Amino acid sequence: MGRKTTWSAWQRRRGRRLGGLSVLVLVLLAGCAGGEHRPGAGERSRDEGAPPTAAPPARNLIVILVDTWRFDAAGFAGAKRALTPELDRWVRSGVVFEQATTPSGWTRPAVVSLMTGLYPATHGVQDKDHVAPGELTTLAEVLSARGYRTAAFVTNYAASADFGLGQGFDSFRFFEPEKAPRPVPKRKYWSIPEIDPEVSAFLEAPPAEPFFLYVHTTDPHWPYVPPPEYRLFGTDPRALYDGEVRMTDRFVASWLERLRRSGLLERSVVVLTADHGEEFFEHGGNGHGTTVFEECIRVPLVVWAPGLPAGRRTAQVSLTDLAPSLLEAARIPRPAGFADQGRSFWPVAMGVAPEDGWSWSYSELVYPDKGVAFAYREGPDKVVRIVHDKTGRKDISYLFRVSEDPFEQDDLKAREPGRFHELLARMDAIRREHVSRALEPERRELEGRARERMKGLGYVQ
Numbered sequence: 394m395g396r397k398t399t400w401s402a403w404q405r406r407r408g409r410r411l412g413g414l415s416v417l418v419l420v421l422l423a424g425c426a427g428g429e430h431r432p433g434a435g436e437r438s439r440d441e442g443a444p445p446t447a448a449p450p451a452r453n454l455i456v457i458l459v460d461t462w463r464f465d466a467a468g469f470a471g472a473k474r475a476l477t478p479e480l481d482r483w484v485r486s487g488v489v490f491e492q493a494t495t496p497s498g499w500t501r502p503a504v505v506s507l508m509t510g511l512y513p514a515t516h517g518v519q520d521k522d523h524v525a526p527g528e529l530t531t532l533a534e535v536l537s538a539r540g541y542r543t544a545a546f547v548t549n550y551a552a553s554a555d556f557g558l559g560q561g562f563d564s565f566r567f568f569e570p571e572k573a574p575r576p577v578p579k580r581k582y583w584s585i586p587e588i589d590p591e592v593s594a595f596l597e598a599p600p601a602e603p604f605f606l607y608v609h610t611t612d613p614h615w616p617y618v619p620p621p622e623y624r625l626f627g628t629d630p631r632a633l634y635d636g637e638v639r640m641t642d643r644f645v646a647s648w649l650e651r652l653r654r655s656g657l658l659e660r661s662v663v664v665l666t667a668d669h670g671e672e673f674f675e676h677g678g679n680g681h682g683t684t685v686f687e688e689c690i691r692v693p694l695v696v697w698a699p700g701l702p703a704g705r706r707t708a709q710v711s712l713t714d715l716a717p718s719l720l721e722a723a724r725i726p727r728p729a730g731f732a733d734q735g736r737s738f739w740p741v742a743m744g745v746a747p748e749d750g751w752s753w754s755y756s757e758l759v760y761p762d763k764g765v766a767f768a769y770r771e772g773p774d775k776v777v778r779i780v781h782d783k784t785g786r787k788d789i790s791y792l793f794r795v796s797e798d799p800f801e802q803d804d805l806k807a808r809e810p811g812r813f814h815e816l817l818a819r820m821d822a823i824r825r826e827h828v829s830r831a832l833e834p835e836r837r838e839l840e841g842r843a844r845e846r847m848k849g850l851g852y853v854q
C-alpha cells in the first residue's frame with residue numbers, strides 16, 4: 394500500500410484535521426485511536442495487523458537536545474556565520490522543521506513537555522523549584538514498560554533527576570558540575586567535549602536494541618566560554634555564544650557519524666533540537682526564561698529516520714509533539730491520556746499530509762521571578778502578552794506578522810485590532826483548556842548544592 398493511500402485511509406477513519414482550536418479536539422480523538430493494538434517493541438513487524446501509520450519503521454529512538462540553541466544560530470536556518478558547517482551537510486538527509494517552537498522559554502518546563510506531550514500549564518512544572526510529579530507519565534516510562542532500554546546523558550542541572558526528569562530511565566547519567574574534568578571559572582556544567590567520551594562509548598556499544606537515548610548538552614548556555622580554538626567570531630557575548638554553537642556542531646556531527654558507521658542510523662529515529670533559544674537584546678533583554686519572543690521560543694528541529702524523504706517543512710510543530718511522534722515510530726500504542734496535547738508529526742514529516750493543518754503554535758512562560766508571558770501564533774501572525782518581564786515591561790500585548798517581520802519589531806495591534814483580538818481570544822481559550830486539567834507540581838527546596846547549581850546557571854539569584 395502506497396503512502397498516500399495509507400494516509401487517506403487513516404485520515405478517513407479519524408476525520409479531517411481542521412484549523413485553529415478544532416485541532417485540539419481532533420488530536421484527542423486521534424489519541425483514542427492510538428489505543429488500538431499495534432505491535433510493540435517485542436513484535437517489530439509493521440505489516441502484520443498493524444493499522445496504517447505514516448511513521449517510519451524504527452527500532453531505536455534518539456533525542457539530542459542542545460540547550461539554549463536558537464533557531465537562527467544554525468547554518469541551515471540562515472545564520473550569517475559558519476556556525477554549523479558539519480550539521481549543514483547532515484541535514485540534507487533529514488527533515489528540517491523550519492517553524493518549530495518550544496512550549497516554554499526555559500529548560501525544565503520545555504523538557505517535561507518533550508517527555509510527556511503535555512503543555513506546561515497542564516504538567517504544571519513551571520517555576521525554579523518545581524519537580525515533575527510521579528503521577529506524570531513520561532515517554533521513557535512508556536517505552537521502558539514495553540521493553541525498551543532507556544538511557545539519558547544530561548549536563549543541565551535544571552533538567553536532572555533532582556527535578557523528576559529521571560522517571561523511566563534505566564540509566565540517568567547526570568554530569569555533576571563540581572566534577573567537571575576541565576573546569577572553567579563560572580561554568581557550572583560539563584561542556585560537550587567533556588561528555589563526548591561517555592556518549593561516544595554508549596554509541597559504540599549500545600544496549601541490546603531497541604533503546605531510547607536522550608542526550609542533553611548545555612553549551613551554548615551562559616556563561617559563554619568556548620575554548621580558544623572555538624573563539625572564531627570575536628569576543629563579544631554573541632560571538633562567544635556562536636563559538637559554542639560551532640563547537641557543538643562538531644561533536645553532534647561526530648555522534649551522527651558514529652551512528653551511520655555502525656548501521657544504527659538506518660534503524661533509528663534521530664531528533665536534534667533545543668529546549669529554547671536565547672535573547673541578545675532584540676527586545677531589550679538577554680538570556681532566556683523571561684519572554685516568549687521568537688529568539689527565545691523558535692528552535693531548530695531536525696529529524697532523521699529510515700525512509701524519511703529529506704527536505705524542509707513549514708508545519709508549526711512543538712516539542713510537545715515529540716513524545717507522540719516517537720511512540721508512533723516505535724509502534725507502541727499511546728496509553729490513554731498520555732501525551733494527548735501533542736500531535737504525531739509523521740504525516741507531515743513523511744510528506745503524506747498537507748502542512749496547512751499545522752498552522753498554529755502556543756508557548757508560555759510562568760517563571761514569576763523572571764517573567765510571565767504567553768504567545769500564540771496562527772498562520773503568519775503571532776500575539777504576545779507579557780504580564781511582566783525583567784526589562785520592566787508590564788501588562789502589554791503585541792501583534793506581529795512574523796512571516797514578514799521575523800524579529801517582531803513592528804507591532805500591528807493598533808492597525809489590525811480585529812486580528813489582534815481574534816488571536817488573543819484563541820490564545821486565552823488554549824490557556825484555559827491547559828489549566829483546566831493542570832497537575833500540581835511537587836517542590837524541591839533550593840538550598841545548599843541545589844541552590845548553587847541553579848545559581849550557576851542563572852536561574853536563581
Ligand SMILES: [Zn+2]
Binds near residue numbers: 460501668
Ligand atoms: Zn535550557
